[in-house]
Amino acid sequence: MRDAPAIPNRGLPTVFPPVGRFTPTGVLALAGLLAACGGAAAPLPPPADGVLQVVGLDTLDFDFDQYEAEPGEITIQYVLDGRQWHSLVIEGHEDHLRLEVSGGPPGVGSINLDAGRYILYCDIPGHREGGMEARLLVG
Secondary structure (H helix, E strand, O other), X not given: OOXXXXXXXXXXXXXXXXXXXXXXXXXXXXXXXXXXXOOOOOOOOOOOOOEEEEEEEOOOEEOOOXXXXXXEEEEEEEEEXXXXXXXXXXXXXXXXXXXXXXXXXXXXXXXXXXXXXXXXXXXXXXXXXXXXXXXXXXX
């Protein structure tokens, strides 16, 4: 193999240091830039015992396609992993539970459900049509 030909500097300042010569200041500046642009996501809060956690994603999806819960009163903690505003409702029970998340604290609510199959979805226009729904199996 031949080495790539050298490109003359022509007296212009070097914008990036050569590979292998990262300065502490450059590394800190890059880390700050990545953090400002959302380069590292904050860890999601863990759910309390007995609480069903559902995570809304910016990809118009939930973290799972299916959730399970026991019949009776079900407490849901709805968490946002991203920046888009999302809602969570249960098909046929929209008037009993509606949670919203938009970058603040998780949405938390409870609903009493009998054993059966339910559909969770986001009712923000276009989100359900984009695939933001999941199954909830109670029983």
